[in-house]
Each structure stands twice: as structure tokens, then as C-alpha cells.
Amino acid sequence: MPIATVNPATGETLRTFDPIGPEETERRLSTAYATFRTYRTTSFEERAALLGRAADLLDKDAEEIGRTITEEMGKPLAQARAEAAKCAKAMRWYAAHAEELLADEHPAQADVRDSGADRARVVYRPLGVVLAVMPWNFPLWQVVRFAAPALMAGNTGLLKHASNVPQTALYLEDLFRRAGFPEGCFQTLLVGSGAIEGILRDRRVAAATLTGSEPAGRAVASVAGDEIKKTVLELGGSDPFVVMPSADLAGAAKTAVTARVQNTGQSCIAAKRFIVHEDVYDAFAALFTDAMRALTVGDPLDEGTDVGPLSSEQGRADLEELVDDAVRHGAAVLCGGRRPPGRDAGWFYEPTVLAGITGSMRIHREETFGPVATLYRVADVDEAVAVANDTSFGLSSNVWTRDAGETERFTRDLEAGGVFFNGMTASHPALPFGGVKRSGYGRELAGHGIREFMNATTVWYGPAD
Structure with a gap:
């Protein structure tokens, strides 16, 4: 795939970039590793000042x-x-909280004595150079939610961004440079996907984090496993949005639309499967x-646009295949499809609602990356849980209910990294984010995220006498 900016609204290629070669890749690897040896010794106060300046610059930009x-x-x-704005907020949050999140831990004195020590503690030390495949x-948020905690922890980062967002990737490197971070703290590698394995196998790279597809996750995890290096993976999602009889139907339907079409439906944590109790199914389906x-599809630079184009021609083709397969197998198109x-240019697709979904349809098993929603009718809580869990993914979930017993049941039984009640899934710097099953492993954000790429070191002191 060429490294290029191609406007999805017009199909026009705006800029192309040559990938860096082996010599430049080696220079950047060497710089990242050398910088880590000194940057790791800087204070939290110094790092917080740098990250705060990056947040201020981002607000201005x-x-x-x-x-872009x-x-x-x-x-x-x-x-x-x-x-x-969300990225700047996350930078400030980590600047304010990293020191306390990585503070030394002191076991109970009774346990220390039982270990034969006079005293003991646990200290968190950065791992080193972390490769981020994003x-x-x-294109900003996925990187910053890795970079902000990693840099505050004393690690350095190498970014291999998606090939269709090269200008955003280069902007991020420049942002941290302008903020005053030492050269080598954060660098963008304009390389193709074929270069990832060699970079990850390099002894100077300590760990990797990837957000992307299942195949990409498998590839990175297998190489990292072979090299015995730590990874964090955030992969696909097919999040359920469950609506029970006690729900505020108007609020649920309004939120469901946003949950499905945010980012033109191209989000791992977008609600994709709408599982509705039969007592309120017809009313919810009509509202939704x-x-x-009623959503406006159009030029994404127009302030009145709700839904822009898909990111690529292939992305739209993949979405069309899923919808066409569902219709061939009996799904009903309630809107869109x-x-x-009248739009001959650009990769647009109408907001779509499909009903009558069965297990024989690809759309039941695969992630839909675009503004297409699937509706399921269920008889009770048991069936709602069963349908929600009938997926290989487990990123997050949404449940609308006012019943306390149902709340406890869904919290206990939904197979997901998050359960959001009477709202929609969203990421926040103070809350851990990640999935289970084929949605990946490890966590980003909060204290869980900043500690993923740290060495939890036991420090044990023998008796003084």
C-alpha cells in the first residue's frame, strides 16, 4: 500500500511520500535507544512540563x-x-497523575518480615523503546493514548502509522519535538508493513503495542512471542447494545445512533449489534x-455533515459485501443499504439498519466497519446475554436498563472489557481500556495502561544486623 494522503470524499491523491530506507530506519532505532538511556532518568516534573507543552500546542493546532x-x-x-481536544486532555491527565500511578509500593510489614527482609518495596522502571503500530x-487518539503514558513513564516510542495518514503521523513527531522532548523520544517511521517484523526483532526494541485488525495482531504477537517481548493488542470489536423493557427508549435510540455512526461507523468500540427485548423491539426499531x-451524508468538511465517506474504496467494498450477503440470506433492509x-466521487455509504439477522450471515460473525447496524429481537435476559456473547470479539458492551438485578447479571456475564449502562462506550484517560477474546489483551489508559510497559521491580533489603 503506498504511503499517501488520498481524500476519501473525492478519491483524489493529495500527497505521496517515499518510505524511509534501511539506513534511516537504523539511525532512528539507534537514536531512540540512546535517548532512552538518558531520558529514563529525567524526573516526573520534567516530563510533565514537556507533555503539558505538547497539549498546549495541540490545542492551538x-x-x-x-x-488534515x-x-x-x-x-x-x-x-x-x-x-x-481529547488528546490534549489525556496528555494533561497523565502529566498530572503519572507520578502517583507509578509510585513505589510498600508491602505490609508483616509480609516483609515473613520474607526474611528488614524492608522491601516495589519500584516501576521503564522498559525502553516501544514500537507502536497504529x-x-x-489517527491522533490511538497514538496519544499510547504515547502520553509511555513518555511520562520514561520510555521512548517509535510509531509505524497506517499508510493512509502519513501527514498526521509526521505531525505527531513534530508536535513532540516542538514541545521540547529530546530527539529520539518519539519518532515516526514512514515504512511499509513489511518492515515491522525486522524492527520488532531488533534487540533495541523492548515491546510493542498494536491497534488494528486480527491478522495484524496475530502477526505482531507471533513475532513478539518468538522474541519474548511484551505486547498489548487492541483488535476488532462487534459490540452489543442491549435494550431491555425498563430502558428510556427515546434516550436509548438517540444514543444508539451516535454509538453506531461515530467516525462514520469506523470504530472498534462502536455499537454494532442492537439486541432488543421483544416487549420494546418494535418501538425501538422505529425510533432508531x-x-x-435522517442523518446527513456528505462532505466531511461541511459542519452540517453527520456521516462522511468510508476511509477507502476497499473499506466500502468490504462493507457492501457484508450487507449484500445478509440480504441474500434473508435480512430485511429497514433503511439504507x-x-x-448522485455521489459519483468519494467512498460514501448510506446509514443502514438490517433486521432478521441469523447465524448463517457473515455480518453476524464479522466486524462491520461502517454505518451499518444489525437488529436482533430477544425474549429475555438469558437470550440477550447469549446473543451478546455470540461473537469472537469482546471489546466493550452497552446495556440500557433500569433494573438493578439486570445490571448485576449483565456485569457478571457479558464477555467484554467494558460494560456501559445507559450510555455508550467511550474511552477516558482515567478508565482502563481493552478487550478479551479476539479483541486482544492488555490494557491502555488509566494506571493499568501506564504500567503495561514498566518493569515492576522487587527491591528487598536484608536485616541490617
Whole structure:
């Protein structure tokens, strides 16, 4: 895949970039490793000041980088600006909290004595150079939620970004440079996917984090496993959105639309499967379908646009195949199900609602990356849980209910990294984020995320006498 900016709204290639060669890759690896040896000894106060300056710069750049993001991957401009603001918020959160999250831990004195020690503690030390392989759908946020904690912890980072967002990738390197981080703290590698294995196998790279597809996750995990290196993987999702009889139906339907079409539906944590109790199914389906049908599809630079184009022509083709397969196997199209008429340029697709989904359909088993929702009718809590868990993914989940017993049941039984009640899944720097099953392993954000790439070191002191 060429490293290029191709406007998804027009199909026009705006800029192309030559990949860096082996010599430049080696120089950047060497710089990252050398910088780590000194950067790891800086204080939390020093790192926080640097990250705070990066946040301030990002706030000032929000309009410009927002337009770049929109032109590279098609996100509506208002959402691109919001992504920049979210990144700045996360930077400030880690700048404020990293020191306490990585503070020394002191076991109970009775346990220390029982170990034969006079005293003992656990200290957190950074691992080193971390390779980040990141996707295009949230081209700032996916990177910052790794970079902010990693840099605050004293690690250095190498970014291999998706090939269709090269300008955003280069912006991030420049952002941290302008903020005053030492050379080598954070570098972008404009390389193809074929170069990842060699970089990950390099002895100077300590660990890797990847957000992306299952195949990409398997490839990185297998290489890292062979090299015995730590990885964190955030892969696909097919998140359920469960609606029970006690729910606020109007609120659930309104939120369901946002949960499905945020980022034009190209989000791992977007709600994709809408599992509705039979007592409220018809009412919810009507509210939801009417709201999906009313969305404005158009130029993502237009402030009035709700749904922009898919990021690539192949992405739209993949989505069309899933919808067409479902229809061939008996699914009903309640709205959408086609390219918008009159739009010959760009990779647009209408917001779509499908009902009558069965296990024979690919869309039941595979992740839908676009503005397509599937509706399921269930008889009770047991069936709702069974349908929600009938997926190889387990990233997050959404449940609408006012019943305390149901809340406990869904919390206990849903197979997911998160359960969001009476709202929609969202990531926040103070809350751990990640999945189970084929959605990956490890956690980002919060204290869990910053400790993923740390060496928890036991320090044991024998008796003084």
C-alpha cells in the first residue's frame, strides 16, 4: 500500500511520500535507544512540563490538524477537532497523575518480615523503546493514548502509522519535538508493513503495542512471542447494545445512533449489534431507523455533515459485501443499504439498519466497519446475554436498563472489557481500556495502561544486623 494522503470524499491523491530506507530506519532505532538511556532518568516534573507543552500546542493546532485528519481519512471535521481536544486532555491527565500511578509500593510489614527482609518495596522502571503500530480511524487518539503514558513513564516510542495518514503521523513527531522532548523520544517511521517484523526483532526494541485488525495482531504477537517481548493488542470489536423493557427508549435510540455512526461507523468500540427485548423491539426499531434515515451524508468538511465517506474504496467494498450477503440470506433492509444516489466521487455509504439477522450471515460473525447496524429481537435476559456473547470479539458492551438485578447479571456475564449502562462506550484517560477474546489483551489508559510497559521491580533489603 503506498504511503499517501488520498481524500476519501473525492478519491483524489493529495500527497505521496517515499518510505524511509534501511539506513534511516537504523539511525532512528539507534537514536531512540540512546535517548532512552538518558531520558529514563529525567524526573516526573520534567516530563510533565514537556507533555503539558505538547497539549498546549495541540490545542492551538486543533483546526489545522483537524482538517488534515479529515482530508486523510474522512472523519467529519467537528469530530476531528474533538479528537484533538481529547488528546490534549489525556496528555494533561497523565502529566498530572503519572507520578502517583507509578509510585513505589510498600508491602505490609508483616509480609516483609515473613520474607526474611528488614524492608522491601516495589519500584516501576521503564522498559525502553516501544514500537507502536497504529490504525487510521482515530489517527491522533490511538497514538496519544499510547504515547502520553509511555513518555511520562520514561520510555521512548517509535510509531509505524497506517499508510493512509502519513501527514498526521509526521505531525505527531513534530508536535513532540516542538514541545521540547529530546530527539529520539518519539519518532515516526514512514515504512511499509513489511518492515515491522525486522524492527520488532531488533534487540533495541523492548515491546510493542498494536491497534488494528486480527491478522495484524496475530502477526505482531507471533513475532513478539518468538522474541519474548511484551505486547498489548487492541483488535476488532462487534459490540452489543442491549435494550431491555425498563430502558428510556427515546434516550436509548438517540444514543444508539451516535454509538453506531461515530467516525462514520469506523470504530472498534462502536455499537454494532442492537439486541432488543421483544416487549420494546418494535418501538425501538422505529425510533432508531427513523433517526438513522435522517442523518446527513456528505462532505466531511461541511459542519452540517453527520456521516462522511468510508476511509477507502476497499473499506466500502468490504462493507457492501457484508450487507449484500445478509440480504441474500434473508435480512430485511429497514433503511439504507446502498451508496447515496448522485455521489459519483468519494467512498460514501448510506446509514443502514438490517433486521432478521441469523447465524448463517457473515455480518453476524464479522466486524462491520461502517454505518451499518444489525437488529436482533430477544425474549429475555438469558437470550440477550447469549446473543451478546455470540461473537469472537469482546471489546466493550452497552446495556440500557433500569433494573438493578439486570445490571448485576449483565456485569457478571457479558464477555467484554467494558460494560456501559445507559450510555455508550467511550474511552477516558482515567478508565482502563481493552478487550478479551479476539479483541486482544492488555490494557491502555488509566494506571493499568501506564504500567503495561514498566518493569515492576522487587527491591528487598536484608536485616541490617
